[in-house]
Structures are given as C-alpha cells and as structure tokens.
Amino acid sequence: MSTGREHESKWPGPVVSFSRWLENLGETAFAYLLLTPVFVLLGAIAFYPLLRTFELSLFTGVLGAGEPTFVGLQNYVDLFTGAANPSLPGSVTFLPDVTTSGSFPFVHVDGWVRSTLIVTLLFTLVSVSFETIIGFGQALILDKDFYGRRWVRAAIIIPWAIPLVIQGMIFYLMFHPSTGFLTSYLAPLGLVAETNTLNDPASTFLIITVADIWKTSAFMALLILAGLQSIDRNLYDVAKVAGASPWQQFKLITFPLVLPTLIIAVLFRTINAMRIYGLIDTVSSCTTVPSLSCMVVETFYTSRGLSSAIAFVTAGIVGMIASVVIYQRYKEGF
C-alpha cells in the first residue's frame, strides 16, 4: 500500500522530464523515434520472415529427414528443372511441359492447368483484364449524377467487402453437384465439366476467375472513379460546344486523362491477384488449382526448403511488378 503511494507521488516526475526530453529532441531524431514502433513491427513480421525465408530456401528441409543441410540454390534449380515436381502434391508441376512439333502452333504447352506458375500468371492476366474493363464500366456509371446513386454504389462495393470465405462459399454452392444450378446452364456450352465440376482443374480455374472478377471489379471501379472525378469538367463543356460526340469525349478527354490512374490501378491489382489462395481453398482445393501461394502452404509440412523456395519465387515476381509501381510513383514525385 505505502510503496504504491510512494510510487504514485514519484510518477509525474519522470513523465515530465521525459516529455521535456522529447520536446527538446531535434526534428530528425523525433521523427525516427516516432517511427520506431512501425519498424519494430514490420521488422519482426515482414523483414525478418522475408530474409529467413530466403535462408531456409537454401537448405534441404524435408521433414523427418534429419538436420537441414545447406544446398545452395538446389531447391530453385529443382523447381525450374522439374526435379521437385514429385514433391508437389498430386500431379502438380511447377513449370508446364513444353513440347515442340512441326504442326501449328509449333510450341505446345501440355498440362498448363497443372502448372503452378502458369495457373497463377494466367489467373492474374485474365482476372485483372476483365476487372479493368468491367471496373471501367462501373466507374463510368458511378461518375454520373442520378437518383439512387448512393445505393447503386453501395451495391457495387459490397462484393469487394465480403469475406473471402463467404465469396468462396457462394461459388462453391453455385457449382456443387447437389445444389448448383449453373452447371446445367454452362456444361452444354462446354465451359465447365458436366460432372464433378469442382474437382475438374479447368472448370475450377474458370469458376475461380469469374468469382474473383465478381468480387474485385468494384475495387478497380473505385480507383478509376477517383481518376475520373479529378478530370476538369470544363473540358467536357468545351468539347460539347465544339460538337464532340460522347464517344469522342471519351476517346479524347476521359481515357487519356484517366490513363495514369488506370496504370497504377492495374499494377496494384496484378500484385494482389498473384496472392490467390483463400478462394481456391474454399471453392475447391489447392491440388485442383495449384496457385503459388497454395503450393507454399501445401509443401509447408513436407519440405520447408521447397516451400520457402516457392515463397521466395512468389515474392520475387511480386517484387518485380512492385518496382514498376514504385518507379511510376517516384516519377510522379513521391
């Protein structure tokens, strides 16, 4: 009791002197001090794991095979030569088999849908392209003033905001053999497999891409909308006086002025699309559609070395795209 009171009476002293010390710090020292929590957190949860992932990828790490030994870049070599394919679950490969033959189109990629790298890149390419086009359409609509605009905007944003697991559940239920009504529409068109749809790699790839487009177009729409709304409205008045049709206004004013925003938005989405994991895990399984993140998790328990190598390859690809984004921003004056 008494020590507690003593403590209390002493308390303001150090606080006061601490805040005085803080106040007298130079601006640079003060800035770095306030940034300490950020870099402690990022250091522990991001920098350390990233470096350690690279270190682990240089070792064997097959679980239960004794102490990991240093193998240099062997894990990466195994990944790209196909020697690591047996360690990947099911019939999954890292690179696809490429065969050359005399017949058109001369180079044949077999089993693209089993290849981790191709699946991830193709998913990114297709989903981001469609999201950009659909997002642009949505943004053009939201840019207009009309009655009920607020509600239309909320409706368009909601898919972006829903949890991945629920998004996955919706599409799982849409295509599950017992409940899915969509299979009976799409199977005759040859888009998805008639039976066992959610275990068929190509069908599941399509379903996941559509699901992602459904969810993320809104995000593109919001970014593009910001670009649209920063366009000077007077330009349109001038164009109207000059007799430009709406299409000409779009081609000559809207599109060129929104292009810088559009490029940033596309690159940003590309980086995010490369992460695809949760949707696959809920709708189907990681062995059906083997994305890069999926394979990190799948090989995680069997081989830490391989898992780390795949993780670092993913980080490398993302890093390359990210440096383009950063260069763009740097040019605009960071």
Next chain:
Amino acid sequence: MATTDGSNDSTESEGGPLARWTSSVIENQEKRDRLYRALFIVAAGFFLVTTLFPFYWLLVLALTPTSQILTGDWSLPIIGIEFPHPQGFNVYAFVEMFEQVPFHLFMFNSFVLAISTTVIVLAVATLAGYVFGRLEFPGRGLLMLVVLMISYFPPAAFLVPLFDAFLGNAVVIPFLGIELFESPRLVNTPASMVLPFSALFLPLAIFILTTFYAQIPDGLEDAARVEGTTRLGALVRVIMPLSAPGLATAAVLTFITVYNEYFFSSIMALENNPENWSPLLGGILSYQTQYTTEFNLMAAASIVGVLPIVIIVIVAQERIVSGLTAGGLKE
C-alpha cells in the same frame, strides 16, 4: 419510341425547310440523349443484377429446406424455366445453424481479432502518419518506400518463418545462425493472427493518415504549440480531432480487411474450433467439412457472416471510397 418519333416528323414537316432542319437536329439530339440514357440504365441494371444475384442465391438456399435442395429442381412453377427461387420459407435454418456449430463464438473471435488489430494499427499508424505527413527529415522518402514495398508482398512470403516462430521455436538471425530468443507458443492464440494482420495492414492505414494529416494547416498546429502544448500534445489535441474522418476511414478499412482475411486466419488457428481462436472462416468451413449435405445451413451462416460487412458498407461507404482511393493511389 420509333413510332412516336415518326409521327413527330410528319407533323413537323408542315413547316418550312429551315424549321424542319432545326427541329430534326433538336430531335436527333433528344433521340441521342434518350439512347444514351437507355444504354446507361441497361448497364447500371446489369451491374446491379450481377453483383446482387449471388446474395439472392444465398437467401434462396437458406430458405429452401434441404430435402427440396437435394431434388435439384429449380424450375419455376408455371413457365418451367430453371431459375433459383425459394421453395418454402424455412426461417428455422437461421436457428439450426447455431445449434450445429457455435457460430456466434466464431463471430466473436472475428470481432475481437478485428477490433484489437484496428486499435494497434491506428496507434502505430497515427505516429507514422504524423511523421510522414508533417515532418521534414532526411530519409523520409526512402522509409515511405520501404513501408509501401512491404504492403506489396504476398503473405505467403512471410509464412514459413512466422509459423515456425509462433510454434515456439527459436528466432534465428538469418545467415548468422545466432539464436535471439525463443518465442512463446502463439499458435491458437489471438496474437498469432493480430501480429501478422497489424504488420500487413499497417501500410494502408499509414498512407491514409499521412494524406489526412498533411492537409491540416500548419498554423493550427503552431497556435497550439505557442500555447505551450508539446508536439505530441498538438497531435492528440489538434491534428487527430481535425482528421477524424481520416481516422474513421483507416479504422473501417482495417476492420473490414481483418474480418475478411483468409491466409493467416486459416493457418494460425490449427483447428477450426472457437477455442483455438478460429475466426468466422473456421465457422463457415465447419459446415462445409462436417455437415456436407446441410447446404441451407452453409447459406444461412454465410448470410449471418456477411451482415456486419453489409451494414458497415451502407453506413460508411464514403469513408471506404475515400480510403481506398487515398491508400490505393496515394492522393
């Protein structure tokens, strides 16, 4: 539309050639406007239907009893076209889902994780936002670049060492082999998810707050400083209250991202039990793995799980829009 335009033409043709010419131009313009308006309504309607249909589908499944779902017959009563519609009105599914799986506990976990991450992120990002937005110091651009870079990396790039550490293994300095300390066993605890969430969602909050804090006029901060307030005092008493919309934006976006997170949520809770701090995700997946034929419960649980998000979006959509554009594009 075409017929009325046609009749207009015939009545107008009574006037002289000049009058006819002007009227046809005006009419053409009108016609064009009408065409564009029709196109606009069709496009808006298309986007509304495609975004909202999946939610309608969930509602249909939730209200239809399992036995009806399993017949797989969705044809409409009279027309006979296959189109999903509720067959029955089984509201009891929303009670049964809580009896089968303690869904409220999973939801509770999600809320605890989301709120604690939001508090940590706001506290740390406020200091960083103040520094980046209002102070001039060497290395500012470079440090912002580093923060930005981190936000780009996929969570899979961090998984292996983090999971090892959270299992209770020693944290080793990379390439030096020096053991730093043994982390406590954090898997199955909130910390194993809150820590990665905080680090990964911090950059977005920092960029939002930097933008907002930078907009506060220097004069206001100086006025507070003249009155004898310290720099941090001015931050708390002047800058933060004036940037309340920015703080709300960062809070809403962090909350939504944590609530929606999949990667670490699915890995750091080793089993889908509420005791293991498994969030919403574990609850939803419990229906998928354990009760494979209870499709109405899966749909009902998805509806319950998505409700908080729908409410947030409707209430705070201005904040979401401004935050995504500020954080995603930076100004």
